[in-house]
Amino acid sequence: MLYPLRFKPLYQYRLWGGSKLKDVLGKKDAPEMTGESWEISGVEDNLSVVKEGFLEGNDLQELIEVYMGDLVGDSVYEKHGTEFPLLIKLIDAHDVLSVQVHPDDTLAAQRHHAYGKTELWHVIQADPESVIYTGFNKEIKREEFLDYVEQKKVQEILNVEPVKNGDAFFIPAGRVHATGAGILFAEIQQTSDITYRIFDWNRLEKNGRPRTLHTDLAIDAIDFKHYPTYRNDYPACLNRPSPIVSCPYFTTNLIWFNRNVERDYLDIDSFIVYICIQGSFLLNYGEENPMLVKTGHTILLPAIFKEVVLEPRGETKVLEVYIDNPQKSPAN
Numbered sequence: 001m002l003y004p005l006r007f008k009p010l011y012q013y014r015l016w017g018g019s020k021l022k023d024v025l026g027k028k029d030a031p032e033m034t035g036e037s038w039e040i041s042g043v044e045d046n047l048s049v050v051k052e053g054f055l056e057g058n059d060l061q062e063l064i065e066v067y068m069g070d071l072v073g074d075s076v077y078e079k080h081g082t083e084f085p086l087l088i089k090l091i092d093a094h095d096v097l098s099v100q101v102h103p104d105d106t107l108a109a110q111r112h113h114a115y116g117k118t119e120l121w122h123v124i125q126a127d128p129e130s131v132i133y134t135g136f137n138k139e140i141k142r143e144e145f146l147d148y149v150e151q152k153k154v155q156e157i158l159n160v161e162p163v164k165n166g167d168a169f170f171i172p173a174g175r176v177h178a179t180g181a182g183i184l185f186a187e188i189q190q191t192s193d194i195t196y197r198i199f200d201w202n203r204l205e206k207n208g209r210p211r212t213l214h215t216d217l218a219i220d221a222i223d224f225k226h227y228p229t230y231r232n233d234y235p236a237c238l239n240r241p242s243p244i245v246s247c248p249y250f251t252t253n254l255i256w257f258n259r260n261v262e263r264d265y266l267d268i269d270s271f272i273v274y275i276c277i278q279g280s281f282l283l284n285y286g287e288e289n290p291m292l293v294k295t296g297h298t299i300l301l302p303a304i305f306k307e308v309v310l311e312p313r314g315e316t317k318v319l320e321v322y323i324d325n326p327q328k329s330p331a332n
């Protein structure tokens with residue numbers, strides 16, 4: 001029988017990685033300079049493997065092949081087959097990252113026979129004066145943008161957002177973005193690893209040469225529009241799910257609670273992902289022994305489970321992620 005699944009983290013060394021995955025999220029086995037922990041991944045050659053229980057050692061694709069809609073939801077399985085549609089990451093940016101953009105589904109299919117990359121960043125912890133770069137600070141034309149690239153002054157047209165714990169930023173495919181230094185965040189994204197680098201703060205490689213940029217690929221992917229806001233402001237309500245974003249690729253809510261929360265997924269034909277970002281809780285799913293979920297744990301709740309109770313051990317915060325059916329959401 002299926003049960004809530006926890007996977008072995010896939011730690012990714014990054015030159016800009018730090019120690020917050022270990023120090024803040026309790027991932028004591030994370031090596032030095034780990035920039036990313038891939039918590040749930042269906043990316044080829046980086047498939048998540050079950051950490052515990054009788055399915056221990058099986059990878060995510062094998063599980064979908066066997067359990068199909070019972071694991072991911074019938075509608076999800078019908079659309080995506082054995083490919084898990086989301087990539088869940090925890091990211092520690094000790095240093096500023098390069099400015100990037102990702103293609104949408106259409107462009108990614110044409111060029112790479114893959115999905116595009118729309119994502120959500122949720123800030124878990126940010127150092128004082130940390131910032132995120134997302135979108136442009138003015139309306140800009142393609143030719144003007146190329147002039148800034150040529151002059152190595154892309155930073156002058158980037159929108160800069162100060163960040164604090166709990167901030168959220170939805171980053172649709174086509175939006176230029178980068179995270180500044182000192183930010184630990186959860187990233188929920190489509191299953192895609194396609195990135196076009198367009199600016200790297202004029203840093204040099206060890207050989208003294210500038211880093212490779214992908215301007216020729218990026219130019220057709222970039223959304224040059226200027227938007228009135230780039231934040232996903234949401235009301236964080238205690239003991240009630242707070243919607244952060246809902247898009248065709250995923251829905252994400254914050255559950256901030258200090259008493260039991262009942263979740264009813266009868267109208268949701270999807271798996272559920274829980275990312276515990278503060279505190280801990282018992283996940284009661286109908287079995288005699290509930291699962292203990294701690295800070296830094298990510299759990300995949302199979303679609304077959306429709307009613308669960310989250311029992312906190314003190315004040316707890318959890319990101320809840322699923323693929324929504326049109327015009328439907330779980331009961332509060």
